[in-house]
Amino acid sequence: MGQQKNLDGYVGFASLPNQVYRKSVKRGFEFTLMVVGESGLGKSTLINSLFLTDLYSTEYPGPSHRIKKTVQVEQSKVLIKEGGVQLLLTIVDTPGFGDAVDNSNCWQPIIDHIDSKFEDYLNSESRVNRRQMPDSRIHCCLYFIAPSGHGLKPLDIEFMKRLHEKVNVIPLIAKADTLTPEECQQFKKQIMREIQEHKIKIYEFPETDDEEENRLVKKIKDKLPLAVVGSNTIIEVNGKRVRGRQYPWGVAEVENSDHCDFTILRDMLIRTHMQDLKDVTNNVHYENYRSRKLAAVTYNGVDNNKAKGQLSTKSPLAQMEEERREHVAKMKKMEMEMEQVFEMKVKEKVQKLKDSEAELQRRHEQMKKNLEAQHKELEEKRRVFEDERSNWELQQRLEQQKMEASRTLEKNKKKGKIF
């Protein structure tokens, strides 16, 4: 993306890793580990062995010492320091898991717990005022498989299937000192076969560019699932003080890689991949939870074809913005349409009125014309009549005169004036 530039001398940003180191030590670290398995599989002992501490002691007894009727989820928090580094370690126990006669849904309290931690984180991340964001999400789940030597139990499969997309699942063969190396090998193969068969996604070690590291990773992968032994007691073996389990036939040493995979587990879980477990939890499991949760909120049952496609990458706020814009456009269109219909109707009505007016006007004109014609006719008639009358009257007068004249003549004749 950016231009490559060569440096002509030492600048000093190579100290960035040191700066990051310094700040991270100052901040401190936190890690939450969940252990799941039937009681008696040595979970507490393993934790104590891993962290070389009496996390569970007589003062703070582990889950096996507490009888539970239903599956509980319990947290123990301790602060441990080593080499200037402080770690806040939270161990999440699940006493009662798999111990009942009917274990249906015994995973539900565990799933609920994991989800509630995601929910807490989501809520604190979504606050307006964010100050501290303590991370109590489960970073890793150690699942203890009983060393039957046969294969996975239905409960094991069910549990892992339900949790592999919520948390990093690391299956362990517990109390591995009851299996001979060959039995263990067989058992491991069988388990891995079944895991693949059921498409269970257990925690995967990331590939690196480093060849050396990749070789180590491959070695670990070949040994999965790790078979572990834990112990609270220190025994002297060949002059050395080691953690182990004393049998009449010998001592099973916890930290002896020929005896069990404990060191591999410890190195992987604590010394090399602790940060990666946190990153995968944050970048994969948490993001899955979050996007599912937010998608549910935004779409909320509204069947939106677009929702299934690209819009799922939008933030709910951006989505609301888009909806707002869409709505504005829709309203504009509706407004335009309504305006058009309105105009058209008005035009129609106005036209009708005009036509009506024209018609009435026309009729009025016609009647006027008619009337005028009649007037004219009448005028003509009158004129003719008056002419006739005046003519006749004239004639009458003439006659009258003539008669007057002749009568006068007669009168005169009679008077003897005329012969």
Next chain:
Amino acid sequence: MASTEIARQAGEGVRAVPLAGHVGFDSMPDQLVNKSVNRGFCFNILCVGETGLGKSTLMDTLFNTKFEGEPTQHNQPGVTLKSNTYELQESNVRLKLTVVNTVGFGDQINKEDSYKSIVEFIDAQFEAYLQEELKIKRTLHSYHDTRIHACLYFIAPTGHSLKSLDLVTMKKLDSKVNIIPIVAKSDAIAKSELAKFKIKITSELVSNGVQIYQFPTDDESVAEINSTMNSHLPFAVVGSTEEVKIGNKMVKARQYPWGTVQVENENHCDFVKLREMLIRVNMEDLREQTHTRHYELYRRCKLEEMGFKDTDPDSKPFSLQETYEAKRNEFMGELQKKEEEMRQMFVQRVKEKEAELKEAEKELHEKFDRLKKLHQDEKKKLEDKKKSLDDEVNTFKQKKTAAELLQNQAQQAGGSTTLKRDKERKN
């Protein structure tokens, strides 16, 4: 050992337990560092200052390379921001460096709006990050962070005081970005004046309430050096990519007739201090401050603007879903209301227009009723005239008939009289 932030967060109820051996989690910082090195680092610097103060040269000097860019002219109509991203590598550390320059800053006659484009740019980077953070499907861990981590503010070497443009701009920026003020081209100032200049600048900043970046003193390993350096702010720097032979070494310097200013000589200028603080000691802190302080402030303001809040009046914290749902319902309600309002408006208009048209129709009818009446009147008049004419005609006819009758009678009588006369005459 001092308590860590995590320990403090955990509170009082957490017990500390001793370890019976080496567990190995002291490798955690290394694990974290390895991951960051693999991912690569990213740093964004903003250079604010008038044209010609040597911003580009200083960047080149700091990073020992030649970055993009032609020197700009003084005729820019406004302030624009130009950003360039570079991939740098030093040993196994990869750094994606973005250098943002303010082009045309201080060149206009009216500089009232100069700071605006800078603030807008900074906010835009925050906004982009916020949008990514709010997405449903997001990829924050591979997001290329473009937020400005450090703002180098270049002060002109006048020797007197800060310009008002400087004060105004820095005041607008101090809550948005880490400001590191530097006196540019400080080889133009004599040593005695420089001390006074620095004091003047610092006091002006303080009296105007401008918050500049303080190198952190909470971490013991760097507290001492940081607090010493804090007292040397603002750094008086000189930049140069030219090399001059001093003794038997080639050093970066500026050569004058009266002497040579050596960039990396701490007696000559504070360049080394700047490099030390900005890059070698506090780069990570600058990034962290940007993220936890400046970005959080922006985010908080933005969300509050949009009406989000943390608790409802009953002091129950809102869950995110509830907030979104509530917002969404409110929003949908608003939209529906608008739609309804528009409909109502149309209904109203239709009503009004109908009334108008009805009124017009009524008027039309009235008009024609009037005309009709007029017409009726005319017709009546005509009828009357006709009638009177007819009467006259009748009267005349009667007269005429009577007269003719009389005439006939008279004629007959007269005729017989004439006959008589004629007879008499004959006799």
